[in-house]
Amino acid sequence: PVAGARLRDKRNGFSIPPQLTLGTIVNAIPRPWWWYDFLTTPKLEFASLSTTGGTVGELLNAAMDPTISYDDLAVIREIWPGKIVVKGVQNVEDSVRLVDLGVDGIVLSNHGGRQLDRAPVPFHLLPQVVREVGRDATVMVDTGIMNGADIVASVALGARFTLIGRAYLYGLMAGGRAGVDRTIQILRTEIERTMKLLGVSTLAELEPAHVTQLHRLTRGQAGAEVPVTPRA
Template sequence: MVQRQFPRPAEVFELLQFKKPEFNGRKRRLDKALTIYDLRDIARRRTPRAAFDYTDGAAEGELSLERARQAFEDVEFHPSVLRDVAQVDTSTTVFGGPSALPFGIAPTGFTRLMQTEGEIAGAGAAAATGIPFCLSTLGTTSIEDVKATNPLGRNWFQLYVMKQREISYALVERAAASGFDTLFFTVDTPVAGARLRDKRNGFSIPPQIGAGTILNAIPRPWWWYDFLTTPKLEFASLSATGGTVGELLDFAMDPTISYEDLRIIREMWPGRIAIKGVQNLEDARKLASLGVDGIVLSNHGGRQLDRAPVPFHLLPTVVREVGQDVEVVVDTGIMNGADIVASIALGAKFTLIGRAYLYGLMAGGRQGVDKTVEILSDQIVRTMKLLGAHSLEELTPHHVTQLERLAPVRRS
């Protein structure tokens, strides 16, 4: 028989700790987020559908994005045991400089559309954490303002070679003058992908307000208050070039881009140059032979060619073939620190996060981006400790198996 007694208040309060109420709504929401998907759920609740879908969506049937995320989930880890992992080192060097973590913030266009703090929140979080921040040609904060936000940190610039080449050349010169150390020459956008969510939402840039927009905005007045009471949404680094936003978008996509453009830009740029949007081994080999500093395996977050190759699947082969000559970076589909650890183990020098950063931004501005970095950092450290790896250098292909869900059809 169990002996029973009347509860003693002092003993009960030893077992129960009452949580102090948090009156700051933003902090309360973010404190509950344990994963990037949690931040995505918060972002979806707080952002008008058209703006959220512009961020969350991909091209056509969105198969490229779905497959990229699935590829990371189809990973089997192989841990080593009985290793002292009380401390692990997550720092690395990439493109000639340091990063406290093996990921940086990817370039994203029209970032202030998602939340008014935009690139300032991303650059500020990167500065505080010691990771690189990459500004897009189609960013909504200027090159100079990003530098002012992250004056001592690493700033990178992503370049679209525009139809009016002089616009692109001027951006290269401004980024160099502002001390940006690496240029991402983007090659996967000869034309824009078909982003069907935007078309179904009647979404345009700049946003046009219709009855559906108003109805969807009613439960989100804070977003509209920020949008309507802050500086005009525009391509900040292109604001002096003339033309409407739509015309500038059209200028940004040029089907005539070629290796000659790469040669010209490379001669202009004094820092490191990486080619973003590489999606096959043949192109990786050719670019490596030209002596570029890096290759970013990317299908543009699934926003260009649907059914494009999965960058994470390409990674081992490309690293094996050209990894001694160039630094290989991977993006698209990263939603967990374990995705980053798996990429480093398979030979990536570095990774980039796009939507994961934007979900945090939409969920809570600068604090939300800080939360994104915190979640991914914690997941990286925990995964490394459970694998028995003290540093990124100790991660090897032996730690990872890429499980096959999609395999090429064997033809006779």
């Protein structure tokens, strides 16, 4: 395990501590209230990482043990008597192996697409993973959840839970706690509207038949048509 290049982080000065880039300064010039906040409030820093320096990628590389393997799950199980969930699963084979090793849940995720370009789309993996391990473990999905309809589609295909990732962070940055509450309200409204349009009144009624694959067809290298963009 290693960190991705995270090129946007480098361009935008997203390091520990955060840095002011030329682009940030240019954007802030016509916004005097930003300068007032910047000069009159405490320095921006990560409370849990105040003694760490460098980019986020460098921090991740330092935190990860490249020798970690499936054998370490047995050690974790000895230490931790509770539920074990593994996040970042990107294929069916790993899902089956993890469940055989006793994990209680898996999170299908490509880490927001920031690690490896063209990594598998978790939503596309969901149906087969649920068929293989859904009776023995809780299957969750992360990455690409940007609308309440995405949550409904994921639940319809067998996910017990979805992670919304960036959506709540946008709300947090825009309005603090009130912004997060507003994000949840928007998602709730979208979920309820989608379910009403589908004619279901509970999550338990959702099933794969409620998910329609709307294909934007593109030509693959071998001339085959490749379906993209699933929607509820």
